[in-house]
Amino acid sequence: MSTPKPKKTSFIQGPISAEFIGNSIAKHQSKTTIGAHNIFLGQVRADMIDGKTVAAIEYTAYEEMAEQTFHEIREAAFAKYELSCLHIYHSLGTVKTGEICLFVFVSAPRRQVVYEALEFLVEEIKEKTAVFGKELFEDASYTWKKNT
């Protein structure tokens, strides 16, 4: 909480588009000390729950707290691994099945750390950030998502 660095915003309204992901990759072409990127994309799955199929997830968050958590997770990853940069984006609002709701992007001079750092980040995000998902069914009923 005491770090004075400016905080990034990790939340995006709606799905994360392929264009957004492509542009993020392109922005790194000028950073020529980087030799390896690794990307995690979370996609909304059409789970079958009690005979009904999930059509979309509506994400909400305790935004102030979650942004702080993203910040802390980011700092922890930089302390633990030798990374050039990292980016976390998570959707808010409705994301349909097949669309992307989480985009985590790590870059480093060499490849070994990007595998480990990416797994660390995704697991930390799932465990610690105050994000909630309402699984919407085709008949407009819903259930609250539980991470497994």
Next chain:
Amino acid sequence: MILNVKYFGVLADITKKKEEQLVLDESNLTVNSLKSKIESVYQELQKNSYSIAVNQTMAGMDVTVKDQDVIAFLPPFAGG
């Protein structure tokens, strides 16, 4: 004291509100006592597992809350 209480996810479905202001006679009380007070109003909460954050930090049941604190009732996280 006055507390600002926020409810998220399934918990907001139960309370039918996302936030409310509580005016209490006590000048301080523990998270555990506050939890009991809230659960006596919204009894359905007792059937759910959830955590409580005080001023955006996860709080144990013995933490003392004070005037103007922001208390958040958080169901299990489901990001990603």
